Amino acid sequence: MSSPQYTLPSLPYAYDALEPIVSSEIMRLHHQKHHQTYITNLNAALTAQATALAAHDIPTLLSLQAKLAFNAGGHINHSLFWRNLAPYGSAATDMARSAPALKRVIETQWGSVEAFVAAFGQVLLGLQGSGWGWLVCAGGDGPQPLEIVSTKDQEPVGSGKTVVFGVDMWEHAYYLQYLNNKAGYVEGIWKVINWVEAEERFTKGGVNDGGAVLKL
Amino acid sequence: MAASLVRNTARSALRNGASATRAAGSLTFARGKATLPDLAYDYSALEPSISGKIMELHHKNHHQTYVNSYNTAIEQLQEAQHKGDIAAQIALKPLINFHGGGHINHTLFWENLAPKSAGGGEPPSGALSTAINDSFGSLDEFKTKMNAALAGIQGSGWAWLVKDKQTGSIGIKTYANQDPVVGQFQPLLGIDAWEHAYYLQYQNRKAEYFGAIWDVINWKAVEKRFSA
Numbered sequence: 001m002s003s004p005q006y007t008l009p010s011l012p013y014a015y016d017a018l019e020p021i022v023s024s025e026i027m028r029l030h031h032q033k034h035h036q037t038y039i040t041n042l043n044a045a046l047t048a049q050a051t052a053l054a055a056h057d058i059p060t061l062l063s064l065q066a067k068l069a070f071n072a073g074g075h076i077n078h079s080l081f082w083r084n085l086a087p088y089g090s091a092a093t094d095m096a097r098s099a100p101a102l103k104r105v106i107e108t109q110w111g112s113v114e115a116f117v118a119a120f121g122q123v124l125l126g127l128q129g130s131g132w133g134w135l136v137c138a139g140g141d142g143p144q145p146l147e148i149v150s151t152k153d154q155e156p157v158g159s160g161k162t163v164v165f166g167v168d169m170w171e172h173a174y175y176l177q178y179l180n181n182k183a184g185y186v187e188g189i190w191k192v193i194n195w196v197e198a199e200e201r202f203t204k205g206g207v208n209d210g211g212a213v214l215k216l
Numbered sequence: 217m218a219a220s221l222v223r224n225t226a227r228s229a230l231r232n233g234a235s236a237t238r239a240a241g242s243l244t245f246a247r248g249k250a251t252l253p254d255l256a257y258d259y260s261a262l263e264p265s266i267s268g269k270i271m272e273l274h275h276k277n278h279h280q281t282y283v284n285s286y287n288t289a290i291e292q293l294q295e296a297q298h299k300g301d302i303a304a305q306i307a308l309k310p311l312i313n314f315h316g317g318g319h320i321n322h323t324l325f326w327e328n329l330a331p332k333s334a335g336g337g338e339p340p341s342g343a344l345s346t347a348i349n350d351s352f353g354s355l356d357e358f359k360t361k362m363n364a365a366l367a368g369i370q371g372s373g374w375a376w377l378v379k380d381k382q383t384g385s386i387g388i389k390t391y392a393n394q395d396p397v398v399g400q401f402q403p404l405l406g407i408d409a410w411e412h413a414y415y416l417q418y419q420n421r422k423a424e425y426f427g428a429i430w431d432v433i434n435w436k437a438v439e440k441r442f443s444a
Contacts, residue, residue: 029419029420066370070370128393129371129393153370153371154370170411171411171412171415172415172420175411176416176419179273179277
């Protein structure tokens with residue numbers, strides 16, 4: 001019984017490209033170990049699902065749902081995350097230059113970039129446990145209203161929303177470098193946001209959503 | 217400062233929580249501040265299972281933050297109660313659950329660990345040993361099942377050996393984030409599966425942490441809770 005099998009996407013930059021904001025040690029572990037584990041477990045769950053489906057084994061199918069959701073979510077979220085980060089000091093990290101349309105809407109909705117950054121940071125630091133903070137917009141043609149949302153654990157952003165960018169707030173994303181100072185990580189991450197990618201997701205809608213990540 | 221309220225035992229942490237709820241809104245409430253309990257062992261005493269650096273950060277920084285944030289939330293709750301602001305009281309519930317839970321969980325956790333020199337890892341005896349054998353087959357099978365429960369946590373959380381207050385039977389339960397063991401179940405033995413509990417030493421190899429922690433489990437503390 002065949003089932004789709006996913007592989008780890010390579011990073012669009014070197015492991016040390018985000019230093020000093022995110023250390024190469026963190027990036028290496030996060031990509032090679034954590035993201036890989038989600039993919040390995042997703043593939044195993046998909047194989048088990050195919051077997052259960054062929055056998056009309058409904059209880060097993062049901063028991064696999066949580067594992068599928070968690071690991072598929074982990075794969076989607078990390079894939080989106082890597083691409084919405086850019087090397088420290090690169091042109092893509094300049095919001096004004098790289099994301100003029102997005103910046104305008106952010107300023108309209110939050111009053112200023114600073115107010116938006118503060119509101120986003122509050123959502124990130126307010127997470128109780130593992131999870132993600134996201135800037136999303138409603139799907140559809142042309143620029144749509146933006147919204148800051150959080151998702152728990154590896155829950156992906158729901159369908160119908162386009163992820164503009166996401167920030168991983170699992171402790172494995174920052175702990176080796178920032179320890180319990182997660183506010184330091186939250187403050188730093190703005191220096192490595194890929195505003196070119198964010199602008200493209202924002203202006204083109206669902207082209208880079210979770211479904212696109214999982215398309216084989 | 218109400219020094220008499222500075223207690224090191226888990227039960228006093230639980231009592232503080234309980235009395236805070238009961239006394240909420242009364243003037244005695246302000247005196248019921250939660251405080252960081254001292255550890256009964258040195259930070260490095262659990263090595264090599266848990267590094268001294270992890271223990272120090274975990275206790276001095278993480279646990280302290282839960283204590284501080286819990287106290288802040290309770291002050292805000294008290295204020296909301298004085299004002300009769302029901303919406304504000306309800307809005308504070310997640311914060312109280314999270315930070316109060318973090319305080320209770322960690323307090324219990326420190327107690328159910330011990331250095332090898334102080335009996336850490338020595339298997340349980342008596343009624344608890346019998347209950348574990350009856351429920352799980354053997355101590356080793358219990359450990360295997362507990363480790364499987366820990367490995368299955370999707371995100372941050374804890375696995376606990378609990379006692380059902382209605383039936384007296386024991387079982388394994390997992391709790392997300394800092395959800396505390398309250399209500400029908402009594403916490404006996406908890407293992408912290410948050411990444412901050414092991415990441416500096418084990419990184420993504422969490423199964424190694426779950427394997428190593430049994431060498432520093434204080435079964436005497438678990439027995440005491442079981443027979444309480």
